[in-house]
Amino acid sequence: MSTGEKFIQMLIAIAVFFAVVAIILLLTQRLRSRRGELIQSAAFILPAIILIGVGLLYPAVTTIYQSFFDRTGDAAVGFDNYKTIFTDSDQLLVLRNTAAWVLLVPILSTFIGLVYAVLVDRSRFEKVAKALIFLPMAISLVGASIIWKFVYDYRDSSNTQIGIANAILKGLGFDTYKFILNDPWNTVFLIIVMIWVQAGFAMTILSASIKAIPDDIIEAATLDGVGGLKMFRYITVPSIRPSLIVVLTTISITTLKAFDIVRTMTGGNFDTSVLAYQFYREYFNSANQGLATAIASLIFLLVMPIVIYNVRQMRKLEAR
């Protein structure tokens, strides 16, 4: 398709959906009676309900159903796929890696984001300083992966280094290191990329709630001679506890579903796969629908309690 044709198709698609909205508005604008209002409200919500029903609800239910069938979806196998996830050595490795991601990314990015937010709070360069940390949040995980792959670039110790991480190692007199290849630490180096992205999110949310701490609390603490680390430990952290929880849970959810970094940096090789990537691999590379849908259902199951807790905390936060 030529560029022009693509743009025409794009305009058609937009026009179709705008036309649906316009027609609904035109057809229902004269309705006034009680029954008329019923028809009108049905017309208003129907496009959304149909799309969500067909595109979210039906597939989600089907996926969970299919997770109890074999690789082609023909024979029922009970909980066998789930058993595979928790017993097969390859899959156990995936679970180990996923656990490392979900523990390290939220804790470290929240910690770094919090420390940074406190340090730059009300300083002269606050705006610029915050934008620098937040910037990785705006770019794609594919872009972030390429940026870090370059940082980790490996060459033998005897050669000139072009990756800054190995250049520093060499400058300090160590051997260069295959950051992306050497299991098990390569998972940690992939995790660093996600921390690099998510710290900005943590910092932004936490910085806002630090600013919301009432001045008189800080004043009173200062009069009592509290300062520095003590202020941080006994005043700042307790005051922003609800936001801390929201940040931690939100980053856990994002991390559980993140797939781009593993795919771009290692393709899931060298023992770095995680659940979200393994789902893709089992279906598109191994053509194992049963196992893929079971992994997807497991992600769903893991995400659900965190989301519910997260939403409750967020409600509390908004109510304040």
Place this chain on the structure above:
Amino acid sequence: MTTAVPDEKGVEALVAQEPVAATAKRALSSPWASLTAIIIAVVWTLPTFGLLVTSFRPEGDIKTSGWWSAFITSTPWKNWTLANYDQVLNGSDTNLSTYFINSIIITVPSVLIPISIAVMAAYAFAWMKFPGRDFLFVAVFALQIVPIQVTMIPLLKLYVNQGFAGSEAPGGGFYTIWLSHSIFALPLAIYLLHNFMSQIPGELIESARVDGAAHVQIFTRIMLPLMAPAIAAFGIFQFLWVWNDLLVALVFGGGSLEVSPLTVRLAELSGTRGNDWFLLSAGAFVSLIVPLIVFLSLQRYFVRGLLAGSVKG
């Protein structure tokens, strides 16, 4: 004040007058604190900066020296060139300009379609009375938590069976990606816009109704103009989400390069030409430039939308 010894009251007044900002600053502005902040800022900036510098260096230089060595010579920019960008955009083997256009083609409808449908649904949920309203709204909200992976396989089969997939399909196969992004965005869009709309005072709607306005008039004349900030926040969030997405494009694009966005192409390049840093560095920045512009120019809306959409997908 500086020479006279103030009485007790004076001390208190002085402390109270001192701005809180200054006290907080004094408490934390040890040299170690500043050093920590600077180290974090440098670690967070340097990787991106290094790749940006690399994208302007000639291929031979990139292979034989680190990007930092460009700053050790007296005129680092002497050899700088746009050749990498030229090759990555127009070179027949990479041809990123096509994918840049694909990214635009994918993103624009994927932002506008969910907005158009969600704005209407959100109005009905906020201001119309019909049986089952609260239940449906909670259901829509709850579906936000479904991870995209869970919906993918059945949805893909549905598209294939209905003839939406493949280059012969209507829209050249773009519909699978447009529809998927729109569907995945709807719960969040409806929730956000509903929250915003229900904050608009009820008297405004009531008085308009008393004056004889029907829902359609209220919707088009009163609501839509008031909604602009909320629509902007959601729109920017969704724009960046779609632009930066890899999974949806990869799965629903069916691996066809005809409809693939920049992210898919870049991920592929990173696998097949992983050591050609002159291509990868320039390619990465071709894909980063749009989000960076959006982020830097619309930061306020962006943060708002980001927080609201943080559990999406």
